[in-house]
Amino acid sequence: MSSGPAVAADLRAAIEEGVALFAGTGEDITARRPSPGKWSAREVIGHLIDSACNNQRRFIINQGNVDRLIVDPYEQNEWVERSCYADTAGADLVATWTAYNRHIARVLEAIPDAALNRPLGPLADYRFSYMAPPATDYATLGYLAQDYVAHIRHHLKQIRALLG
Numbered sequence: 001m002s003s004g005p006a007v008a009a010d011l012r013a014a015i016e017e018g019v020a021l022f023a024g025t026g027e028d029i030t031a032r033r034p035s036p037g038k039w040s041a042r043e044v045i046g047h048l049i050d051s052a053c054n055n056q057r058r059f060i061i062n063q064g065n066v067d068r069l070i071v072d073p074y075e076q077n078e079w080v081e082r083s084c085y086a087d088t089a090g091a092d093l094v095a096t097w098t099a100y101n102r103h104i105a106r107v108l109e110a111i112p113d114a115a116l117n118r119p120l121g122p123l124a125d126y127r128f129s130y131m132a133p134p135a136t137d138y139a140t141l142g143y144l145a146q147d148y149v150a151h152i153r154h155h156l157k158q159i160r161a162l163l164g
Helices: 003-021 028-029 041-061 078-081 090-110 141-163
Strands: none
Touching: 003 041, 003 141, 028 041, 028 078, 028 090, 041 078, 041 090, 041 141
């Protein structure tokens, strides 16, 4: 069973962790790529902005009268490239990511438990990459929200290594 305030609190803790990672880090370091074709810390936080955009939509529409969890995919590499994150100041990206996720935390807090825990299709139909499968056989909006925070934490580890 998921609770919106609990997931929102976990999200807020992840936001603070992300802000702390970038605090005092020079723009030259945030722009550095570990190797050609790999994302810089700026691009990773940019990807998390894109994820916030896509997941806010999911958190809103899946509260409605839907029978299945709606999780439309998006081309993450194209989004990162077309958004020009490599050429945007890391400080600006962190501020955008922080504000967007604080808003999402408010959205999550307001979702009724009945909407968070309503069965929305067979779990086998979905891919939740960042958490162990739940004990149920069905997907829920709450599990999607928890996986969203786990996704952020996954990329914060990546950023920590990039900023070294």
